[in-house]
Amino acid sequence: MIGLLLETNDCRILYESGFNGGYTYFVGHGISKASSPDTWNDLSNECTMYNLTFYPSIGPGYHDLSVRPWNTAAIQLREFGSRYIQVFHKAMNIQSNGISIVSFNEWHEGTQIESSIPFEWRNYLKQSKVYMNYLPYSPEFYLRLTRLMINQFENFTSLPRKFNETDNNELQWLYTLINKMIKIA
Template identity: 40%
Template sequence: MVGYGDHGAFYRFSISNGKVLPLFYIYDSYLTPTEAWAELLTSTGSQSLRGTQYDGIFIALIVDEKHKHDILAGGFDGMYTYFASNGFSYGSSHQNWKGLKAFCDANNLLFVPSVGPGYVDTSIRPWNNHNTRNRVNGRYYETGLQAALNVRPEIVSITSFNEWHEGTQIERAVPKKTIRRVYLDYQPHEPDLYLELTRTWVEQFHKEKERWLV
C-alpha cells in the first residue's frame, strides 16, 4: 500500500473507533492456516498490521460453516459469501445468512452477503451445470438483494460486474456471438437492465439503513 494507500480508488470503511481504513476482500482465505492470519491480523500477532500504515478492514471468504470460527480466531474484521449461485456453499445459501449475521453481530464482525444476477459457467466448467442459476429476467437478482437486506448488513457485495465466463456480469450487454460462443444479453430488456436494477436496490438499501438506525 506504500504510495497507493491514499489513492481515491481504495474503498474505505469507517470502523467503530472512528478510523477510516481501506477494505480488502480476501478470496480463498481459508486455504491459509488460521494461525498465520492471526500473526498478521490480531493486535498481539508477531507481524501484526494493526495500528500500522498497512492496517485495513480485512474480509475473509466463508464457504463452510466451520470457517466462521476460523475467521474470528484469525483476526479478520468480517466475512463475505462471494458465490453468486444460491446453495453452492453454506455461506452463499440465502437461508444461512440470518445465522451468519447473528454470529457476526455477537463477535463484532462485519457480515457481507454477496449477491449475483445469475450464474452459468458451463462454457469453462461443462460439468458444473447443477450450479447454474437462471436470471429469470432480473428476478433472481432481486430475490438475492432482498435476502441480503433482510439481515440488515452494513455492506452488500455484488458478484460481479463483468465476469462473462461465469455469467455474473451486470454491465451493459448487447447481442454478441463468436464462432465458439453466444454471449448472454438481456433482451427483450434494455442493455443496462442490471445497472438500473442495481441503482434501484442501492437506493432501497440506503432507505432501509436509515430506518434501521431509528
C-alpha cells in the same frame, strides 16, 4: 480486512485469523454452504458473535457451463431480474453491514450487470462462447435495476438524469420488480 466465507462456521476461523469481517462471494447455490441465502441469517449471527462484519454476496444469476460444463447444479437463471430482486431482498432483511454485488469481469459465470449486447465469440480452435445478454431489455437493464435496489437499501430517492432514457416496457418491468420487493418486505 474481509475474508471469504465458504462454510457456515467460517466466522470463527476468520476471527482467529485476524479478519474484521466476511463475505460470501459465490452467487450460485450449491457452490458453497455460505452462498445459499438460506444460511445468511445464521452466518450474520455467527459473525456478530465474533464481532465481525458480514456481507452477503448477490448477483443477477449464475451460469458457468462455458467454463465448468459439469456444474449444472449451480445454475441460477436470471428470470429477467426476478432472481436478482429475490436475493437482494433476502440480503436486505438480515443484519448485514452491506451487500456485495458479484459482477465485474465474471462474464463467463453469467453474473455480470454491466452493459451487455448480444455477442458470440468464435475461434476455429475453440468452441463458441455465448455470453448472457439482457434481451428483450436494453444493455443497461441490470445497471438500472441495481440502482433502484441501492436506492431501496440506502433510502435514496434520486436517480441519474438519464435513468429513464429507455423504452416504457423496460421501465414498467423495473418498477414492477421493485414494487414486488417492497410488498414482500
